[in-house]
Every structure is written in structure tokens, then in C-alpha cells.
Amino acid sequence: MTPQALHQSRLKILDAATDVVRAKGYAATTVDDLCAAAGVTKGSFFHHFKSKEEMVLEAVAHWNTWTDGIFAAAPYASAADPRDRVFGYLDFRRDLLDHTVPQFTCLMGTLVQETYATHPAVRAACDRGMSSHVAILTRDIEAARLKYAPDAAWTAESVGYFIQAVLQGSFIFAKAKESAAVARGNLAHLRRYLESLLGSPDQNPR
């Protein structure tokens, strides 16, 4: 966003927030935790952010530009066929599971669970972020639907939300079991379902 956003200390705090909040949650993360992780002082923190909540709102925005960049730059994103992009997305997310649990889980999914009733602005930011990610995904799904299942009874958007829900739910089990095994199995089921909707990516159109 603003040139300000590039400032070193500011960035370090936002980066630290994505890690610490994902690991401990919002309420349990103290400003001191963040400062220690970012290597800045409390004075610096409150110089850059009016409050802890305002900071986390910017952390969500920071997270979204960061992840949007990752998915846009991924190899699958430049596939010519939209269905290949959809399945490429699934494979890409499956490969992300090779990282550790705190690394592949979602900041917004974690945040919204504990803040939806108490911090309306955070809830709204998570809603916007998750929905915009779904919208990006939905574009490819809709293109694939028009090409491979034009008479389908389902909407592309509902499939986009379904994919995200499977991912978010998988993260919960990954945390509970400290293992990505269930998440991997879930992605396999999800792929099979999408193949039933769009056909397998190595089949021909129609």
C-alpha cells in the first residue's frame, strides 16, 4: 500500500505477527511477544500502530498481498487450460503440506475463529480476505465449468468456497494431530470430487 508499509520495523512486526498469531492465536499473543519476535521495542510498535487490533488488521492485509503473490507466481497459474489451473492449485496446496504445521496454516482461519464475536473489524477483514481468495479461484473454476461442464447444476463460486472449507478444516485436523496426514487424504478426496465435476485433467473436453 502506502510507501510507509515498506518501512523495516513495520514489516518486521507484520511478519512476526503472521507467525506468532498463527501459533498462539490473537488473544494469547501479547504486544511484547510480537516486539520480541520482531526485534523492536514497544515504543516502536505503538509508533507504527495505533493499537494491537489495528496492527492485526494490517497484518491480514499484509498476509493477503503476500499469499496472493505466491499463488499468482506459482507455475500452475500460467497453465493455458483453466481446468489445469484448478487442479494445479490443488496440487500446489498439497505440496505446501510438506512444510511444518505453523507454516502452512491460514492466518485468517485462525483469527476469525476467536475474534468473530468480539472484534467485528477483524472478522470483516478475514471475511474480505478469504472471499477475495475464493473469487480468484472462482474465475478459473468458472472458465473450466464453461469448457468442460457447461450444463452443471453447481456454481463455480460454491465450488470455490467448498475447496477453501476443505482446506480450512484440514488445517484444524493438522493442528489437532500435529500432522498433515489427514489433510493429504482430504485433498485426495477433494481432487476426486472435482474430477467428477470437471473431468480428469488428462481427459479431453466434453
Next chain:
Amino acid sequence: MTPQALHQSRLKILDAATDVVRAKGYAATTVDDLCAAAGVTKGSFFHHFKSKEEMVLEAVAHWNTWTDGIFAAAPYASAADPRDRVFGYLDFRRDLLDHTVPQFTCLMGTLVQETYATHPAVRAACDRGMSSHVAILTRDIEAARLKYAPDAAWTAESVGYFIQAVLQGSFIFAKAKESAAVARGNLAHLRRYLESLLGSPDQNPR
């Protein structure tokens, strides 16, 4: 569990915990919040529970016996055909979505997100609880698989986890959007997928 568990104040605290923790999360829920919601004093709270964490562990156990009872008593549970029980479960969960968001979301899904890295005992309790619910569901799925898809490439257990992940992910979107609409759409997709695995419940076997 023990006859102790039936004690009035104890029960009121555990009931309050399921509501308040689901709404505000574990860290943001104070012992005073719980006491106020339960209508007991702090002295009573710490008479019955050694600590906030020990209380939440019992709240998880309390939650599991409560929900297990609900699902066991639901009409679908006594269907003769295992496939009917599986789809009955899906319909039952869909109907639960008519309640408010705080009412149909899952205590353990909320809890584990923010505690998995900081409160190992809570994480383990959530894992046990969620896995045992999956295990109950898996029994019906396995019976349906043997009857309707004996040569299937998938395991009943992995389908059980998939169903739960879709539900948990749906809860996240319900919280983010303060609406169950996405959750309903997700359950429709889930049903379609299960029909592709087991056949539609009004079809004949094989």
C-alpha cells in the same frame, strides 16, 4: 463420568464454558466471564476446578458426551441401512445450521486452533474428541462401503475425516460471514460427493 460431574455448580460452569469459549475463544475467556455466565462465584469455580485449563479439559469431555448423545438419539441413527445413516447424518448436520452461528459451531475446532501450540493437553483432548466422533461416523461409512462399494479405492476412515473437515471449514466461513449460507452449499457438495462414492440413498444396492 464421576458422580461429582453431576453437581449443579460444576455443570453450570461447564455449560457456560461451552457457550462462552465457542464465542470468544479460550484465551479471551476469563474465569470471571465464566463465573458470571454460570452464576457462580470465583470461589466456587476454584473449588470445583484446579485451574482454568483443567476446567476446559473437562468442558471438552462434557461437550463430547453431550454431542455423542445428541447424534446417538437422532432419528437417522436408527435407520436400518448404513448408507441411510450416513446421509441421515449429513441431513441432520444441515438442519443444525438453522440455529445461530454460536450454537452450531464446534467447541473443539475453536479450541484447538488457538491452543495447539501452547496447551498440549487441550490439543490432545480435542484430537481425541474429534477422532472419536470420526470413528463413530466411520463405522456407518464402512458398513455402507461394504454394502454399496466393496471395491472402493478409498477407506471409510478417510471419508469420515473428510466429512468432518468440510464441517469444520464450513464453521469458519459461517463465523466470517455471520451466515450459514456457505455451510449449506458445502454440505450440498459433500452430499453429491458421497453419492458418487456410495450411490444415492434411494438407489438399490450394487
Next chain:
DNA sequence: GGTTACATACCAACTGGTTGGTATGCTCGT
């Protein structure tokens, strides 16, 4: 070139309110 004025970035110490938990004593059934 030097001085004033001001803005940004940062820091350590502090504050006032909150929190989980404790200490102590009251009450009531047996």
C-alpha cells in the same frame, strides 16, 4: 554555513486496569 524548527523513528520506564489464582471465613446438612 549555520541556526532554527519540525518530523520521523525509536527507546526505557511507567501506569492503571485486568487476570488467574489464593486465603480465609461463613453456612448448612449430616
Next chain:
DNA sequence: ACGAGCATACCAACCAGTTGGTATGTAACC
């Protein structure tokens, strides 16, 4: 009279946010 259950007052630790100050840069003015 004795212990289970409960109530009240309290405490030390902790927390978000404040304060007052320093260091650095920089733009303007003479």
C-alpha cells in the same frame, strides 16, 4: 463438630497502552 460448598477480599503477575525523552534527518530561512 466437621467437611463440602460457597462467598468475599485480596494478591502478584501481567498486559495494552502512555509518557517523556533522545537521535537523526531535513527543509527553510538569513
